[in-house]
Amino acid sequence: MITGYLFYMLAFLLILFxxxxxxxxSPLFSSLNLVGSMIVLSAMYYLLQVPFIAAVQLIVYAGAVMVLFVMVMMMFDLKHEIKIFSGGFISNAIKCGLAGFFAFTIGATAFMSTEMISGSAKVKTEVLSVKSxxxxxxxxxxxxxxxxxxxxLLVAVGAVALSRIKGGTHAS
Amino acid sequence: MQVNDMLAVGLNHYLFLSAIIFSIGILTVLLRKNLIVILMGIELMLNAVNLSFIAFSHFSNNANGPVIVFFVMTLAAAEAGVGLALMVTIFKRFKVVDISIFEKLKN
Incomplete structure (x- = not known):
């Protein structure tokens, strides 16, 4: 019962963020909203009884990846963008329609397939241990x-190599 | 009874939420101009998939889901590293982080 209330509250917060x-x-506020969504998602993992993944989500995403984002943002001179969306009205409407159709398809499929949730006897009750x-x-x-x-290792080498190259495909 | 039915959260609630978050991620990638925000949209999509993995694992009593989520998180960190290195290079070259520079292919 309390799990239901918690789920709806967390889902609302997640969609909001x-x-x-x-x-x-502003990209900085976008990244702050992303941090908020990561924290809410971590609480949701705790609700789904995988506390180890919740901790890793907090450490890796909200800790490491977002600090990386904000640090890179520090190197640019970012202002509030006047025009944040690319493209014209018609192409944006087509994109929104396609994304909405995608969400509708997945959501309809999830609501049609009631067979898995009716077998609630298989629902895990114990917490997933770190040992297992x-x-x-x-x-x-x-x-x-x-x-x-x-x-x-390859990514570490590649990031260093990418930050050292000077040229590009365009002639200066 | 109606309220109790709604409060019994099942697998399809989580899948529906995951689909919504994934669509918001897709819209962020498709609509925004700033490259950093586009990368954030990719992170949002990866997180939506992680949520559906954990939900499937929880509702079918299978411990393989969290392991795959662990792998996806590592890959997301690697992808953010390479993407941000590319972005720094683009900023050094063009002085903007904007996808409008890719519209013109020459000069």
């Missing part, structure tokens, strides 16, 4: 874990 990312004219998750991570998903490490 996401719309703030879309609508705010670590066993999955280091036994079943070991190769993926190592590949992810290689990807992170």
């Amino acid at each position: 996401s719309l703030g990312v879309l609508m705010h004219s 998750m670590a066993q999955l991570l280091f036994k079943d998903y070991l190769i993926e874990f190592e590949v992810l490490g290689v990807i992170l």
Whole structure:
């Protein structure tokens, strides 16, 4: 019962913060709204009984990634944008219509398929422990874990290489 | 009874919320001009997918979902790193972070 109230409150906040990312004219306030949506999403993970993922969401997203965004934003001279949306009225209307159609399709599919929620006996009641998750991570998903490490190394090298190049495709 | 039905939050509530957040992310990518905000839209879409992974895992009593969410988070951090490095390069070259510079292909 209390979970239902919490879900609706968090969902309302999440949609509000996401719309703030879309609508705010200053990129700094967009990023603050994104931080808010990350924190609300972390609370929602706690509601879904995966506290480890909630903590990782707070540390990695709201901590690391958003600090990266704000630090990069510090290097630019950003003002309030006068015209925040690209394109004309007709193309924007087409884009909005397509996104709305997408949301409608997914939502209708979710509401049609009632079979999974009626089997509520399968709903997990115990909290996912870090130990069982670590066993999955280091036994079943070991190769993926190592590949992810290689990807992170490549990304570190690539970011340094990208920040060092001077030229571009355009002639100066 | 009606209120109790609404308060029994099931899988499709989470999927519906995830679809809404994903659409807002798509709209951010499609509509905004600023490159940083476009990258934020991509993060929003990744988060929506993470939410649906966790919801599926919770409602089918399967522990594989959180592991995949863990991988997606790592990839999102990597993607933000490369994207922001590209953005710094673009800013150094063109002095703006705006997709309108890509409209003209020459000079």
